[in-house]
Amino acid sequence: MATINFGGVEEQVITREEFPLSKALETLKNDTIAIIGYGVQGPGQSLNLKDNGFNVIVGQRKGGKSWDKAVADGWVPGETLFEIEEACEKATIIQYLLSDAGQIASWPTVKKHLTPGKTLYFSHGFGVTYHEQTGIVPPKDIDVILVAPKGSGTSLRRLFLAGEGLNSSYAIYQDATGKAKEKVVSLGIGVGSGYLFETNFEKEVFSDLTGERGILMGALAGLFEAQYNVLRKNGHSPSEAFNETVEELTQSLMPLVAENGMDWMYANTSVTAQRGALDWKGKFRDATTPVFEKLYDEVSSGREAARVIKEGSKPDYREKLEEELKEIRESELWLTGAEVRKLRPKA
Ligand SMILES: NC(=O)c1ccc[n+]([C@@H]2O[C@H](COP(=O)([O-])OP(=O)(O)OC[C@H]3O[C@@H](n4cnc5c(N)ncnc54)[C@H](O)[C@@H]3O)[C@@H](O)[C@H]2O)c1
Ligand SMILES: CC(C)(O)[C@@H](O)C(=O)O
Ligand SMILES: [Mg+2]
Ligand SMILES: [Mg+2]
Numbered sequence: 001m002a003t004i005n006f007g008g009v010e011e012q013v014i015t016r017e018e019f020p021l022s023k024a025l026e027t028l029k030n031d032t033i034a035i036i037g038y039g040v041q042g043p044g045q046s047l048n049l050k051d052n053g054f055n056v057i058v059g060q061r062k063g064g065k066s067w068d069k070a071v072a073d074g075w076v077p078g079e080t081l082f083e084i085e086e087a088c089e090k091a092t093i094i095q096y097l098l099s100d101a102g103q104i105a106s107w108p109t110v111k112k113h114l115t116p117g118k119t120l121y122f123s124h125g126f127g128v129t130y131h132e133q134t135g136i137v138p139p140k141d142i143d144v145i146l147v148a149p150k151g152s153g154t155s156l157r158r159l160f161l162a163g164e165g166l167n168s169s170y171a172i173y174q175d176a177t178g179k180a181k182e183k184v185v186s187l188g189i190g191v192g193s194g195y196l197f198e199t200n201f202e203k204e205v206f207s208d209l210t211g212e213r214g215i216l217m218g219a220l221a222g223l224f225e226a227q228y229n230v231l232r233k234n235g236h237s238p239s240e241a242f243n244e245t246v247e248e249l250t251q252s253l254m255p256l257v258a259e260n261g262m263d264w265m266y267a268n269t270s271v272t273a274q275r276g277a278l279d280w281k282g283k284f285r286d287a288t289t290p291v292f293e294k295l296y297d298e299v300s301s302g303r304e305a306a307r308v309i310k311e312g313s314k315p316d317y318r319e320k321l322e323e324e325l326k327e328i329r330e331s332e333l334w335l336t337g338a339e340v341r342k343l344r345p346k347a
Pocket of ligand 4: 208
């Protein structure tokens with residue numbers, strides 16, 4: 001493990017250099033890894049593991065879109081693609097990558113196959129942390145581990161194909177065999193993580209739910225709408241409002257932040273922008289802190305989980321989601337975005 005000083009706080013991280021792929025392959029050479037669920041993380045993790053040389057099969061409900069996608073991606077029914085129960089039976093390591101609500105519904109099926117010596121792997125602390133609501137309580141005599149890629153499964157696959165890697169957190173919930181650590185690190189490297197940082201199941205789910213509802217998705221989308229609406233109300237054209245709200249952020253300023261930090265982005269803007277933004281930063285921080293405090297409280301109390309389980313378990317969830325996404329897609333803001341994207345010059 002490498003000790004890294006993160007702004008004055010030392011943490012241990014695991015990199016590909018110190019835990020190479022060859023060591024991961026050696027550790028899991030007798031294992032069959034079943035990826036249960038082929039939604040977003042399933043494809044990314046299974047294809048990366050397969051391309052890295054691990055013994056992988058996929059378990060997915062037959063007949064739906066995810067099954068067809070698995071076939072299109074090269075998984076062969078009866079050879080490397082099975083119904084969930086059959087894949088669980090064949091596996092020594094079960095990577096439980098159904099949607100968090102789906103994991104509750106399929107738990108009785110999966111649990112039957114969690115016999116001593118097997119390993120149960122999650123990419124989220126949700127099911128185990130909120131066990132009073134999910135009913136997911138693994139048997140004591142198996143290893144229970146987590147590798148949570150910090151980003152979409154789509155990005156996990158794309159970065160892997162580009163020879164790069166998304167970072168992931170890892171955690172051990174139960175170590176029945178004494179080998180959970182080497183297994184979790186091997187799987188973390190195998191699924192294509194750039195590096196791995198340690199957490200526990202509860203911290204992973206509390207931070208993840210806060211992040212995605214907050215700045216990564218919910219807060220960001222809400223701030224976009226607020227600023228766009230104010231600009232439009234004051235007579236600015238859609239293209240001007242969109243460019244000053246979204247396009248410049250994604251195309252010009254966030255790449256600078258990603259490359260070299262916030263101060264680098266500030267250093268590459270005008271004095272006028274710097275001065276104003278530095279003054280307004282505090283106002284936005286103070287205005288939104290109570291909302292973030294409320295969000296964390298909803299997450300840590302389990303109330304947010306209850307809402308997700310209730311909504312995510314409804315049979316018409318996907319249909320309703322599609323309606324909500326359509327409403328966003330067809331709003332003036334994002335219709336403008338579609339036109340603006342088309343105008344980007346190609347290399
Ligand atoms: N989406 C991501 O990129 C991402 C990132 C990090 C961690 N995670 C975590 O990874 C896990 C998988 O997430 P995902 O977004 O890939 O899942 P998903 O929502 O895409 O669903 C995965 C699969 O579950 C199946 N499924 C849903 N309900 C089911 C049910 N009742 N019975 C049987 N199958 C059912 C669907 O057919 C789908 O193929 C979750 O724990 C999630 O929190 C996801
Ligand atoms: C990709 C995210 C938002 O990081 C993940 O946490 C998810 O739930 O999909
Ligand atoms: Mg998440
Ligand atoms: Mg996340």
